Amino acid sequence: MPLPETVGDFWQMVAASGAQTLVTLGPLQDETCPVFWPEVEGSIQEYQKVRVELAGSQDLKSLIVRTLKVAETGTTPRVLKQFHVNTWIQSRTVPSSCDLILEVLQHVDRWQLHTDSKTVVVQCRDGCRSSGLFCASAIVCEQLKLEQELDVFRTVQTIRASRPQFIVDSNQYAFCYDLALAFLDTFDTYSNFQ
Known part of the structure; x- marks a missing residue:
């Protein structure tokens, strides 16, 4: 999450990337991590050369979904959805349940079907x-949806090759296996992934 002095840079990165999906994991805990979006529906904040408007907010069981309109100076605003999981306790390396991640992924997947940008x-x-x-x-x-098979070890190995700080302990590694099982349990039969 951006620091107070990097909020403008953050929004410039979002605008430049063309992203229409933002996943924010964890609560904003103190002044080192400020609220970096408008808090009142209909209000607009300027962050350097990027205008951000809060168009709406929906409080769900495990997350808050905010609809934001983002535009660089002189451009047409585009809709960006922020999926804010403020229930993920940051002192833990894994969330309280696989269901939380599966719910967020489901919301993100549904939203992505309606966007021009696949950047998240x-x-x-x-x-x-x-x-x-x-x-x-x-x-x-x-991988389970597309290939109907999975190699968690290779997946983690591939991720860590470019981002060594990802999957930091055995709890996170085990969580990937638990998540795969929980994901499969959401289907009536393993072969019915559609």
């Missing part, structure tokens, strides 16, 4: 622990 910005407090597990979880579920 994932952020957490330290930039790696929760984000890394979320990205690994997304890959695990996607």
Whole structure:
């Protein structure tokens, strides 16, 4: 998550990437991690050369879904959905249940069907622990859907080759296996992934 002095840079990165999906993992705990979006529906904040408007907010059981309109100066705003998992306790390397991650992935997948951009910005407090597990979880579920088989070891190995700080302990590694089983349990039969 951005620091107070990098909020403008963060929004410029989001605008430049064309992302329409933002996953925020964990609560904003103190002044080192400020609220970096408008808090009142209909209000607009300027972050350097990027305008951000809060168009709506929906409080779900495990997460808050915010609809934001993002535009660089002189451009047409685009809709960005923020999926904010404020129930993920940051002192733990894994969330309280696989269901939380599966729910977020389901919401993100549904939203992505309606967007022009397939870029997803994932952020957490330290930039790696929760984000890394979320990205690994997304890959695990996607592999099961597309290939109907999975090699968690190779998946984690591939992720860590480019991001060594992702999947930081054996709890996160085991969580990937638990998540795969929980994901498979959401289907009536293993061969019916559609």
